[in-house]
Amino acid sequence: MSESRIDIRGVSKLYGPVRAVNNVDLVIEGGSYCCMIGPSGCGKTTLLRMIAGHEAPSAGTILIGGEDVTHARTGSRGTALMFQNYALFPHLSLTDNVAFSLRVKGVATAERRMRAREMLDRVQLGHLAERLPSELSGGQQQRVALARALITNPKVLLLDEPLSALDEFLRLRMRVELKRLQNELGITFIHVTHTQPEAIALADQVVVMDHGLIEQAASPREIYNHPHSPYVARFMGGQNVLSGKVESVAGTGAVVVAPGGMAWDLPEAPGVQPGQEVRFSVRRDRIRVVPDEPARNGVSGRVINTEYQGTFVKLALETGSGEEFIITMGDEAWFARPIRVGETVHAAWEPGMSHFLQGSNNSVGTPLED
Numbered sequence: 001m002s003e004s005r006i007d008i009r010g011v012s013k014l015y016g017p018v019r020a021v022n023n024v025d026l027v028i029e030g031g032s033y034c035c036m037i038g039p040s041g042c043g044k045t046t047l048l049r050m051i052a053g054h055e056a057p058s059a060g061t062i063l064i065g066g067e068d069v070t071h072a073r074t075g076s077r078g079t080a081l082m083f084q085n086y087a088l089f090p091h092l093s094l095t096d097n098v099a100f101s102l103r104v105k106g107v108a109t110a111e112r113r114m115r116a117r118e119m120l121d122r123v124q125l126g127h128l129a130e131r132l133p134s135e136l137s138g139g140q141q142q143r144v145a146l147a148r149a150l151i152t153n154p155k156v157l158l159l160d161e162p163l164s165a166l167d168e169f170l171r172l173r174m175r176v177e178l179k180r181l182q183n184e185l186g187i188t189f190i191h192v193t194h195t196q197p198e199a200i201a202l203a204d205q206v207v208v209m210d211h212g213l214i215e216q217a218a219s220p221r222e223i224y225n226h227p228h229s230p231y232v233a234r235f236m237g238g239q240n241v242l243s244g245k246v247e248s249v250a251g252t253g254a255v256v257v258a259p260g261g262m263a264w265d266l267p268e269a270p271g272v273q274p275g276q277e278v279r280f281s282v283r284r285d286r287i288r289v290v291p292d293e294p295a296r297n298g299v300s301g302r303v304i305n306t307e308y309q310g311t312f313v314k315l316a317l318e319t320g321s322g323e324e325f326i327i328t329m330g331d332e333a334w335f336a337r338p339i340r341v342g343e344t345v346h347a348a349w350e351p352g353m354s355h356f357l358q359g360s361n362n363s364v365g366t367p368l369e370d
């Protein structure tokens with residue numbers, strides 16, 4: 001068993017009547033990068049704080065490296081939490097900020113300064129070691145906070161929205177830095193984020209939460225290609241969610257009929273019954289605009305918005321389903337024959353592109369960044 005593997009078993013946290021975390025089971029493999037994502041208030045910070053030992057679970061068990069740490073003290077469980085606001089001491093140099101926890105532990109001055117310098121080198125700030133935090137940029141302050149968390153040699157580093165205070169440019173740079181550090185150190189990183197592209201870019205495992213529950217925990221590719229529920233498909237973005245009634249079943253596949261009569265093939269929809277209402281998703285980038293109304297596996301609708309996004313163009317269609325249907329097209333194809341707002345457009349996809357959504361969570365799950 002890896003000493004930095006985390007097992008969360010039946011963990012709940014109640015604040016009076018609020019079930020912030022509701023009977024959650026989760027395994028985070030040792031040495032992996034895990035991102036927890038979900039809308040505001042879904043319980044991700046609470047779960048992180050329980051792993052760190054800053055909150056006690058109301059029920060359940062947390063193991064780190066196979067050891068029950070549910071009620072272990074914060075400093076004794078091998079975790080380090082990097083705070084959102086960095087919490088640096090303004091009157092101490094970077095070296096002394098980073099060395100602070102070693103000082104509390106009674107490590108001799110020369111050794112703690114040497115270890116702090118090594119850690120500052122690791123986050124590429126060795127050359128600024130004697131500066132004060134106020135003499136640094138936001139991104140640099142964040143790296144000091146990282147060094148300060150890492151100097152305790154944690155098995156698990158916990159990061160609560162570590163990049164949210166940075167501008168877009170720095171965020172992208174720090175994303176690369178975090179991944180590099182995690183690779184170098186080989187410890188478990190658990191990173192709470194609001195931002196889908198951040199989770200997709202960094203994580204080995206993405207944990208999508210809603211209302212105190214884990215909706216899906218899987219690799220970014222699995223989450224993106226095989227979302228569990230309409231909520232995950234919508235929240236992670238890049239997908240259209242469609243619904244209809246099962247007309248017929250053959251093997252593990254099914255044919256679904258839209259309210260307007262269009263037939264959609266679902267290659268894998270095990271267990272569904274004729275007459276059942278089902279939902280499925282189709283990736284926006286797997287849909288083609290076609291000249292004529294397709295016979296199957298398509299939609300038609302009026303264009304309500306077009307948005308140029310550099311390498312592609314986003315078309316939003318009103319199809320009568322009550323939910324926008326989005327197509328992304330290569331910019332060349334679009335500029336070869338621009339499509340205007342108000343036009344009626346036909347779209348189609350290969351039947352293998354329809355992914356049956358098993359989970360029942362149909363909430364809107366609006367992505368905060370799309």
Ligand SMILES: Nc1ncnc2c1ncn2[C@@H]1O[C@H](COP(=O)(O)OP(=O)(O)OP(=O)(O)O)[C@@H](O)[C@H]1O
Nearest residue numbers: 015018019020038039040041042043044045046047
């Ligand atoms: N100390 C507390 N006392 C009472 N309720 C709390 C406390 N901390 C969190 N909550 C509630 O628990 C729920 C989950 O909060 P949590 O901070 O874990 O959410 P979150 O997903 O991290 O949200 P955000 O993205 O906004 O930080 C929310 O409804 C919140 O209001």
